[in-house]
Amino acid sequence: MSRYDQKLEFILRTAARIFAEKSYHSTSMRDISRATNVSLAGLYHYCKSKEELLFLIQDNCFGRVLERLEERLEGVEDPVTKLGIFIENHLSFFAANMSEMKVLSHEAESLRGDLYTHVSTRKDKYTKLARKILGELQESQQNKQIIDLTVATYALFGMMNWIYNWYDPQGKLRVHDLARHLTQLFLGGFSPGLLPGPVSTNTLPKQRENLSIWRGTAG
């Protein structure tokens, strides 16, 4: 690994940390310059723009997650095992690279043009892989079609990606236990056996309500 690559990686790591702390758009190149002890102009020897920094972080991130996932899924047939691997892979990467993964989740729309398209395509591939696993899982059961596949897929990603809002990898809860809990929650639910029957019909508003956030105007 060349000196150039090492320093670029150091810059990307640092940029990811700051992007995660104060968001991409309110981080200045001067912030990154200060944190890396590389002069403002010097940064542009390692990237052609601030946006490329964000792109490189996101692209590296996705590349590694996908790469490792495909390795781990090789030869596995059982859908339940597949899902377990998927969740474990996603969360352990997340926990080991909180800044980068937060940037990946939170700054999805901060890229524009080709860079955005490139990352979105990868993201789509990743999402579809998850959806496929859930589809296989559903097929392998008797009770089919209970829960919409799209809803389930995004619910899974929501559960997993939301952790950047609360999870502390240094805290008491280990990543592996977190993955176990979320897998169990997703597969078996929070209170298996309970039917949410009365919820779905009795508690609905009986008439049209004003659901607007703002007082006194129609929603």
Added chain:
Amino acid sequence: MSRYDQKLEFILRTAARIFAEKSYHSTSMRDISRATNVSLAGLYHYCKSKEELLFLIQDNCFGRVLERLEERLEGVEDPVTKLGIFIENHLSFFAANMSEMKVLSHEAESLRGDLYTHVSTRKDKYTKLARKILGELQESQQNKQIIDLTVATYALFGMMNWIYNWYDPQGKLRVHDLARHLTQLFLGGFSPGLLPGPVSTNTLPKQRENLSIWRGTAG
């Protein structure tokens, strides 16, 4: 409702839409001026700063969600029903005010100082209410302590709040059905009856791996 209040609300609505589209920090007061047809200086007759705009959006948002939730929860005892109401309330507000709720979820850390504290306190109250409901639900069952309460709470919020990344209120899937699916998924799981047993032990990496996003360096 005075003319002043009406115009302020119009500005807040518009600002929320733009904040949701291109994020708070990359939206300029000039963008809001252009979209509202209020001059740049004119905006400052209705707010004292750009940050106050964000605060007013978030605070109004939370106020209404909490207010309506407390109304609907009044007198309800059954934890399952409570949870159903909570999810339905959250999601229907989300769907009816996608921009504002996206801003609330996505720009949580964009406020600073007292404004941040104020919104955070409200958010905390809301989170604790959800946690309390889940606690009661867990108490009312035999199988206790299966899933960590903190994990479950944040998983629920992750599932719900993530919808700003994919859900289209104008699309085929109705909010009520979305709420039903998510409630069912959370309570009963995606495939109730399946034990994720083999996942938790067999598929773990047998040795320490490099989990870093970056190639060639230690994680």
Added chain:
DNA sequence: CTAAGATTCGAACGAACGTTCGAACTGAAA
């Protein structure tokens, strides 16, 4: 050593930012 490329940076660029200020306009009360 010398030469040549790779790396670094101080200084500056034009553009865009949030905010302010005083003047102009408006509408209703007197």
Added chain:
DNA sequence: TTTCAGTTCGAACGTTCGTTCGAATCTTAG
């Protein structure tokens, strides 16, 4: 009509932004 508070805005402020450029410094092959 006069008055005055409420509302609007053009113009400008000081600051910070991403980026560039030419020169200086460092590294290494010959």
